[in-house]
Amino acid sequence: MDRRTEKVSGEREEMNMITVNYFARLRELTGKTKETIERGSMTVQELLDWAEETYPGFGKDTVHVAVNEEYALKEDVIQSGDNCAFIPPVSGG
DSSP states (O other), X not given: OOHHHXXXXXXXXXXXXXXXXEOHHHHHHHTOSEEEEOOSEEEHHHHHXXXXXXXXXXXXXXXXXXXXXXXXXXXXXXXXXXXXXXXXXXXXX
């Protein structure tokens, strides 16, 4: 394998990544501000399911998801390279 092939392979690997950002209590639960998931694509619901499996108590039924800074529906598809944010419910008065 020559260097050119290695570079192309490396670029392909980077292309299969989804960045996830955590806020408020989710940041405390995960211990992270963000992380990268090695997936080419998935639905918002699949992302929520992954989060609940990975971080028990995540609260997938009450968390909203933004994809590329726009609120997303559970059936929306997240593509590799997208930037997602988990937004927990906000309380206050």
